[in-house]
Amino acid sequence: MIRVLGYLVFRTIKNRLHRQAIKLKNPRYALALILGFAYLWFLLVQPNLATNRGASLSYEWLAMLGALALAGMVAWGWVFGRDKAVLIYTPAEVHYLFPAPITRRQLVGYKLVRSQLVILLNVALWVVLFGTGTRGLPWYARAAALWTLFSTVHLHRIGASFVRTSLARHGWAGAKRRVVSLTIIVLTLTAVAWGMLDALPDIHRAFQTGLSAVFQTMGDVLYRPVPTVVLIPFRLVIDPVAAATVREWALAMAPAIAILLLHLIWVVRSDAAFEEASAEASLERARTIEAIQRGAMPVADRSRPASAPIFRLAPTGWAGGAIIWKNIVAVGRARRLWRIVLTTLLFAAVFMAVVGHKRESWAGLVSGLLAGWAGVLLVFGPLWVRNDLRSDLEYADLLRAYPVGGATVVSAEAASSALVLTAAQIGLLLLALAASLGATVSGIDDAAKLAFFAGALVVLPAVNLLGMLIQNGIALLFPAWVTLGPRRPSGVEALGQTMLATPPFLLALAVALTPPVAVGYAAALYLSPTLGLVAYGAGTVLFLLGVGLEAFLLSEWLGGAYDRLDPSATELAGSR
Amino acid sequence: MQPGEVLGLVGPNGAGKTTTLRAISGIIPPSSGSIRIAGFDLARRPLEAKRALAFIPDEPHLFEYLTVEEHLRFVGRLYHVPDAPERIGPLLGELELMDKRGALPAELSRGMKQKLAIACGLIHDPKAVFFDEPLTGLDPVGIRRMKETIRRRAQLGSAVILSSHLLHMVEEVCTRVLIIQHGRLVALGTIEEIISDRPELAGLPLEEVFLALTGNTETPQG
Numbered sequence: 001m002i003r004v005l006g007y008l009v010f011r012t013i014k015n016r017l018h019r020q021a022i023k024l025k026n027p028r029y030a031l032a033l034i035l036g037f038a039y040l041w042f043l044l045v046q047p048n049l050a051t052n053r054g055a056s057l058s059y060e061w062l063a064m065l066g067a068l069a070l071a072g073m074v075a076w077g078w079v080f081g082r083d084k085a086v087l088i089y090t091p092a093e094v095h096y097l098f099p100a101p102i103t104r105r106q107l108v109g110y111k112l113v114r115s116q117l118v119i120l121l122n123v124a125l126w127v128v129l130f131g132t133g134t135r136g137l138p139w140y141a142r143a144a145a146l147w148t149l150f151s152t153v154h155l156h157r158i159g160a161s162f163v164r165t166s167l168a169r170h171g172w173a174g175a176k177r178r179v180v181s182l183t184i185i186v187l188t189l190t191a192v193a194w195g196m197l198d199a200l201p202d203i204h205r206a207f208q209t210g211l212s213a214v215f216q217t218m219g220d221v222l223y224r225p226v227p228t229v230v231l232i233p234f235r236l237v238i239d240p241v242a243a244a245t246v247r248e249w250a251l252a253m254a255p256a257i258a259i260l261l262l263h264l265i266w267v268v269r270s271d272a273a274f275e276e277a278s279a280e281a282s283l284e285r286a287r288t289i290e291a292i293q294r295g296a297m298p299v300a301d302r303s304r305p306a307s308a309p310i311f312r313l314a315p316t317g318w319a320g321g322a323i324i325w326k327n328i329v330a331v332g333r334a335r336r337l338w339r340i341v342l343t344t345l346l347f348a349a350v351f352m353a354v355v356g357h358k359r360e361s362w363a364g365l366v367s368g369l370l371a372g373w374a375g376v377l378l379v380f381g382p383l384w385v386r387n388d389l390r391s392d393l394e395y396a397d398l399l400r401a402y403p404v405g406g407a408t409v410v411s412a413e414a415a416s417s418a419l420v421l422t423a424a425q426i427g428l429l430l431l432a433l434a435a436s437l438g439a440t441v442s443g444i445d446d447a448a449k450l451a452f453f454a455g456a457l458v459v460l461p462a463v464n465l466l467g468m469l470i471q472n473g474i475a476l477l478f479p480a481w482v483t484l485g486p487r488r489p490s491g492v493e494a495l496g497q498t499m500l501a502t503p504p505f506l507l508a509l510a511v512a513l514t515p516p517v518a519v520g521y522a523a524a525l526y527l528s529p530t531l532g533l534v535a536y537g538a539g540t541v542l543f544l545l546g547v548g549l550e551a552f553l554l555s556e557w558l559g560g561a562y563d564r565l566d567p568s569a570t571e572l573a574g575s576r
Numbered sequence: 577m578q579p580g581e582v583l584g585l586v587g588p589n590g591a592g593k594t595t596t597l598r599a600i601s602g603i604i605p606p607s608s609g610s611i612r613i614a615g616f617d618l619a620r621r622p623l624e625a626k627r628a629l630a631f632i633p634d635e636p637h638l639f640e641y642l643t644v645e646e647h648l649r650f651v652g653r654l655y656h657v658p659d660a661p662e663r664i665g666p667l668l669g670e671l672e673l674m675d676k677r678g679a680l681p682a683e684l685s686r687g688m689k690q691k692l693a694i695a696c697g698l699i700h701d702p703k704a705v706f707f708d709e710p711l712t713g714l715d716p717v718g719i720r721r722m723k724e725t726i727r728r729r730a731q732l733g734s735a736v737i738l739s740s741h742l743l744h745m746v747e748e749v750c751t752r753v754l755i756i757q758h759g760r761l762v763a764l765g766t767i768e769e770i771i772s773d774r775p776e777l778a779g780l781p782l783e784e785v786f787l788a789l790t791g792n793t794e795t796p797q798g
Contacts, residue, residue, distance in 0.1 A: 316653065316656055316658050329642060330639065395637050397637065400601075403654065403655060405623060563622075
């Protein structure tokens with residue numbers, strides 16, 4: 001049985017690569033491949049990033065911070081992870097494999113082997129990007145350590161998704177069955193929070209000094225008894241990656257492998273939950289068939305009714321408005337998003353209530369973190385927010401049949417994501433502003449903060465729109481090479497792909513922004529002696545006009561590509 | 577194609593039925609020739625041509641987070657239908673989806689999804705409607721209603737093209753038949769016209785006519 005599943009994996013990969021290689025006959029894909037190789041070669045000949053930048057930071061502290069980040073990611077997955085199992089089988093797999101004489105464990109194993117493709121790719125990317133650093137560990141040892149780390153994290157996400165699926169299906173009954181694991185999570189989070197609460201003043205003081213002082217202080221804090229104990233399992237997984245010598249690495253690998261194996265056993269043995277899910281799905285299917293045979297419509301609606309859309313769609317008007325409306329409704333109905341927003345607000349409210357009496361001293365830290373997160377979204381947001389063509393190209397047949405021009409489709413799809421991303425950034429900045437109003441933070445008074453916020457209101461939509469047009473353009477020009485659909489490889493194990501994709505994207509964005517910024521800035525400088533502050537307003541208007549012109553030209557060009565798009569190329573990308 | 581006509585597109589697997597429908601719907605460009613929908617050239621004036629047509633695929637494509645009613649509002653806006661809100665109720669009633677107007681696609685059965693896709697195709701009262709394998713996945717009641725829907729559209733003045741492997745359905749619903757093979761026309765006309773060109777086929781059921789015209793003379797085994 002393993003051989004036949006192996007055959008399926010091997011042939012699928014081979015044929016997929018073959019189909020994608022055929023695309024190279026198209027000059028656009030060939031050029032992209034050459035540029036891609038040139039980019040990788042540039043990365044390879046560069047002294048690796050860890051050599052240049054990692055030397056000044058202590059590896060020990062980095063390992064501890066890495067353990068903290070890993071703990072945060074795991075906690076995030078438990079609290080905000082998807083309610084559906086991470087192991088999703090394609091319709092073909094369900095059709096052929098589920099009724100076949102294959103055990104559930106073999107099915108889980110098959111999926112795990114398939115997921116190794118992404119993990120191995122990202123291990124290779126990490127080794128290429130960061131090399132072995134200054135610590136002299138051979139590349140294969142570093143690769144093995146990274147593979148262990150990524151595989152463990154991936155298995156943990158699958159195991160957690162099984163538990164979450166079970167909870168979602170069985171409610172309180174499921175919760176009682178999972179009481180042990182839930183109690184461990186709650187106790188762990190409480191212990192870490194408790195252990196770090198009294199260290200917050202030290203961290204705050206470090207913020208006044210600089211970033212390396214912050215890292216140093218956080219590293220020190222993590223060595224306090226409670227965080228140290230809580231982070232031990234995470235350290236055990238991280239330590240092989242941070243090892244300095246082969247001996248250290250070998251010693252660290254043993255417990256890391258043990259944790260990996262424990263996770264493997266956990267996931268494989270979780271097939272009880274898997275069986276339940278399948279049984280329930282079969283039961284639902286049987287009910288449906290029975291209802292149809294009775295001539296009645298099946299009662300499929302057991303979930304909550306859909307929430308009302310944020311705004312009502314007028315029956316006439318710009319067709320792109322309908323696309324924007326559709327995409328925003330979809331975002332609004334993603335319950336996971338609202339869970340994140342509400343929980344963040346709850347945490348912020350609790351935190352502010354706890355430190356309210358020392359508000360002045362905490363304003364800088366809180367507002368800095370919120371504004372920093374808005375900045376992170378500026379860089380990575382266009383990769384993460386995908387309610388645009390990257391999702392809708394799966395419906396290419398349907399979209400193409402609509403009487404809507406390519407430029408309208410492209411601009412509306414890009415605008416949808418840009419609006420969502422901008423709303424998130426503005427929300428974070430608004431919170432940052434509210435947290436720091438009345439307090440002078442690092443010499444920045446309220447007037448300056450308000451001016452910065454007003455500037456962000458104008459600049460962010462423009463930058464986001466260009467960023468989204470670039471991302472949508474990549475999906476449109478290379479549909480056979482881009483992962484389409486609302487989901488993309490995620491988690492720490494897919495971080496390498498994000499790191500690889502980010503610099504070229506930022507470069508393209510910088511190139512696109514340079515002319516409007518240059519024109520706006522030059523105009524402001526030229527006019528400021530005569531117009532004073534008004535000159536900066538004029539410069540901003542010119543900047544926005546420049547971005548608008550670029551967005552128009554990009555939409556027209558990409559709209560032409562959309563009109564010429566072969567939907568079969570998107571079918572290839574969609575068949576994951 | 578004239579208003580009120582129903583053309584059945586038949587041919588063996590891989591003959592090019594779906595490709596033909598995708599081309600005349602403006603999804604893929606034709607390799608040669610031109611397509612005119614309601615007087616508009618699909619290549620030169622694609623938006624005007626597309627506003628006059630509806631393509632209903634065999635597999636309903638629906639947006640995960642739009643309810644039944646919102647799908648219709650969305651499509652109505654894309655096709656510039658000012659009275660779409662007024663049309664939604666009767667259309668949902670005709671397709672027996674009224675009590676599901678607030679449901680998301682995940683809450684619908686396969687047949688209901690198919691009906692919703694049809695409703696989306698009809699909201700703008702198209703002059704040409706293209707169905708790709710319209711009976712796929714429908715139960716007997718659904719099949720009967722689908723045939724009624726197709727006939728009603730034709731009675732209301734739409735030109736309808738449907739592809740199907742179900743020859744008895746084509747025989748029952750269509751006014752003319754187009755048989756294609758390897759992307760090329762084999763026969764076009766009413767069944768009587770087709771048979772008049774091949775007198776030896778007179779009196780045979782459409783299935784036998786189809787097999788003879790496509791060169792497949794195998795008789796069914798067992």
